[in-house]
Amino acid sequence: MLWVLHSPHPMPQDLLPQAKSGYTVLMYDLAIIGGGPAGVAAGVYAARKRLKTIFVAEVIGGQSTDSQDIQNWIGTPHLVGMDMQKMFEAHLREYASDVLEIHIGERGDKVEKISGGFSIKTNKGLYETKAVLIATGGSRKKLEVPGAKEFEHKGVTYCASCDGPLFSGQDVVVIGGGNAGFETAAQLLAYTKSVTLIHRRAEFHRADAATVNTVVAHPNMHTLIDSSPVEVKGDMFVKSITVKNEKTGELSEIPTAAVFVEIGMIPATQMVKGLVDLDEWGRIKVDGKTQRTSTTGVWAAGDCSDGIYHQNNIAAGDAVKALEDIYFWVKATPEGEKTDLALTAISEKKSSLTA
Numbered sequence: 001m002l003w004v005l006h007s008p009h010p011m012p013q014d015l016l017p018q019a020k021s022g023y024t025v026l027m028y029d030l031a032i033i034g035g036g037p038a039g040v041a042a043g044v045y046a047a048r049k050r051l052k053t054i055f056v057a058e059v060i061g062g063q064s065t066d067s068q069d070i071q072n073w074i075g076t077p078h079l080v081g082m083d084m085q086k087m088f089e090a091h092l093r094e095y096a097s098d099v100l101e102i103h104i105g106e107r108g109d110k111v112e113k114i115s116g117g118f119s120i121k122t123n124k125g126l127y128e129t130k131a132v133l134i135a136t137g138g139s140r141k142k143l144e145v146p147g148a149k150e151f152e153h154k155g156v157t158y159c160a161s162c163d164g165p166l167f168s169g170q171d172v173v174v175i176g177g178g179n180a181g182f183e184t185a186a187q188l189l190a191y192t193k194s195v196t197l198i199h200r201r202a203e204f205h206r207a208d209a210a211t212v213n214t215v216v217a218h219p220n221m222h223t224l225i226d227s228s229p230v231e232v233k234g235d236m237f238v239k240s241i242t243v244k245n246e247k248t249g250e251l252s253e254i255p256t257a258a259v260f261v262e263i264g265m266i267p268a269t270q271m272v273k274g275l276v277d278l279d280e281w282g283r284i285k286v287d288g289k290t291q292r293t294s295t296t297g298v299w300a301a302g303d304c305s306d307g308i309y310h311q312n313n314i315a316a317g318d319a320v321k322a323l324e325d326i327y328f329w330v331k332a333t334p335e336g337e338k339t340d341l342a343l344t345a346i347s348e349k350k351s352s353l354t355a
């Protein structure tokens with residue numbers, strides 16, 4: 001369904017056919033951009049709270065739909081990615097009724113501040129909304145050496161929480177010396193025989209010293225500094241990784257059953273660049289209590305935000321938290337107080353109201 005009304009905000013004529021006839025799209029309460037666990041959880045809650053919502057997602061399901069064995073989704077020990085995708089869409093449509101407008105196959109390109117809210121420019125139209133939830137996730141930076149693509153899902157993996165237990169009792173390698181690399185190593189040390197962490201520099205500047213010290217102290221932990229991966233080798237599955245010492249140029253081959261890649265995420269946040277504060281990796285900075293961003297009226301949830309941990313349950317939980325806050329902001333916060341309330345002030349006010 002489409003809400004069409006006269007709006008005080010003129011639209012570019014080429015983007016909206018209805019604008020040519022003097023009509024423009026009604027201002028929605030909320031625009032959700034992104035169709036992974038964060039976006040879908042938000043969509044379900046928005047519909048149940050009867051917020052007039054537009055849901056825009058290029059694809060539904062999120063990053064783990066590629067996986068044949070999604071684990072940790074509470075209530076389902078194992079789930080095939082495509083099944084998760086179908087379940088997400090069915091759940092969303094179940095509650096959509098007349099309040100949630102679902103646009104799958106549509107890409108959000110730009111979010112801008114306008115009087116009274118935000119405009120959302122997509123590859124198919126232009127919409128206006130009072131509040132925005134960015135749930136666009138991201139993609140893992142891929143290891144680009146010979147063998148890395150060939151052995152993806154055959155020992156080369158980008159998710160330790162998902163695939164780690166498959167390598168119980170075996171020797172494994174982690175690539176990346178930042179926090180994510182060390183946290184991955186810490187998880188793997190619980191059940192693997194040994195973990196070798198490969199880092200291209202001499203120091204672990206991008207990881208917390210406390211985490212590094214704890215992990216490195218483990219008797220089954222090894223680190224290779226000043227080293228870069230050169231090639232992943234194997235037959236049906238990964239068998240070894242060749243590593244180059246950046247100082248000496250010497251090559252060595254490390255036997256391993258798995259290569260866990262933690263060399264960074266590429267967050268999909270281009271559309272809000274300049275609108276909200278991003279961290280040095282381009283992730284949206286949020287207040288962890290409410291998922292609010294630095295711009296009043298914009299929330300972010302899941303892997304596109306600067307949360308430390310990346311899991312389906314976490315993304316969904318972030319979004320539910322955001323929706324509770326958005327509902328309160330859209331429906332229960334007086335107009336005059338919407339623009340200048342500090343992030344914590346509104347959370348505290350909510351607590352006092354609900355206590």
Ligand SMILES: Cc1cc2nc3c(=O)[nH]c(=O)nc-3n(C[C@H](O)[C@H](O)[C@H](O)COP(=O)(O)OP(=O)(O)OC[C@H]3O[C@@H](n4cnc5c(N)ncnc54)[C@H](O)[C@@H]3O)c2cc1C
Nearest residue numbers: 034035036037038058062063071108137162302303311312
């Ligand atoms: C291979 C792999 C396996 C994994 N396995 C597990 C697992 O077993 N268990 C687990 O808990 N976690 C797993 N994870 C991690 C988990 O998938 C992520 O933490 C989670 O998907 C993050 O959800 P999200 O909603 O924040 O973002 P994403 O899942 O990244 O979803 C973002 C969504 O937004 C859409 N989108 C992006 N940009 C735009 C745009 N501009 N306009 C419109 N739509 C847009 C995308 O199409 C996508 O639908 C895995 C990750 C990977 C890569």
